[in-house]
Amino acid sequence: MKQLVVYSSKGGNTRKLAEAAFSRLSGEKEISPVAGAPDPGDYDVVVVAFWYQGGQPDSDSQQYLKKCKGVRKLFLLATHGAAKDSDISRLGMNKARELASGANIVGTFSCQGEVPQNVLDAAANKDPQPPWLKDAATATGHPDREDFYELSLALEKAGVVEVPKPGEKRMFS
Ligand SMILES: Cc1cc2nc3c(=O)[nH]c(=O)nc-3n(C[C@H](O)[C@H](O)[C@H](O)COP(=O)(O)O)c2cc1C
Numbered sequence: 001m002k003q004l005v006v007y008s009s010k011g012g013n014t015r016k017l018a019e020a021a022f023s024r025l026s027g028e029k030e031i032s033p034v035a036g037a038p039d040p041g042d043y044d045v046v047v048v049a050f051w052y053q054g055g056q057p058d059s060d061s062q063q064y065l066k067k068c069k070g071v072r073k074l075f076l077l078a079t080h081g082a083a084k085d086s087d088i089s090r091l092g093m094n095k096a097r098e099l100a101s102g103a104n105i106v107g108t109f110s111c112q113g114e115v116p117q118n119v120l121d122a123a124a125n126k127d128p129q130p131p132w133l134k135d136a137a138t139a140t141g142h143p144d145r146e147d148f149y150e151l152s153l154a155l156e157k158a159g160v161v162e163v164p165k166p167g168e169k170r171m172f173s
Helices: 013-024 059-066 087-099 117-124 133-139 145-157
Strands: 003-007 029-033 045-053 074-080 105-112
Touching: 003 013, 013 029, 013 045, 013 074, 013 145, 045 059, 045 087, 059 087, 074 087, 087 105, 105 133, 105 145, 117 133
Parallel strands: 003 029, 003 045, 045 074, 074 105
Antiparallel strands: none
16 A cells, blocks of 8 residues: 655644654655655555645645545645634635545644744734734644644544554654
8 A cells, every 4th residue: 555645834834744644654655745746646545734825725735636636545634823623724624625626535634833923923014914813823832742642643533544552652753
């Protein structure tokens, strides 16, 4: 079974989660930044990790998600400044689902990712301010230990990784 993790990450938040997901896959696996990523059609399991820009997956990930329409086992992973489980986070994930429509999406996970101060300052100076800005202060320190743990559970629930046997560690190596 061939497995692929593809990620887009400007500041490193999404890359960390993508690497954590990768570390829990067993068997034949590859990880790649979205630029130059292989054709997803050549893999049995694909994890696409993206960040939110303008309320949607970042533009490189949008292009890649469109190529994922035939994937038999697709897991979507994202980070955003908006609060976890907020309407903003749901709308962005829905957009990703739409872009990859036709794929068998077995699971999704998203959490906050710390927003750099210069990005916060630029957003604060916009008129109107972007709706995600009000939550962005609470993104500080994310992704955190709990986010990594919840990602692990989501990957298990989706059947992308195996549930650890009694006595085995669940956390990422
Ligand atoms: C240019 C820019 C635009 C952003 N737009 C949004 C947005 O629309 N919604 C949101 O929730 N977060 C937004 N964010 C926050 C990022 O999605 C968040 O910090 C994410 O974790 C960045 O991931 P990365 O560190 O992997 O690049 C934006 C950040 C940047 C730099």
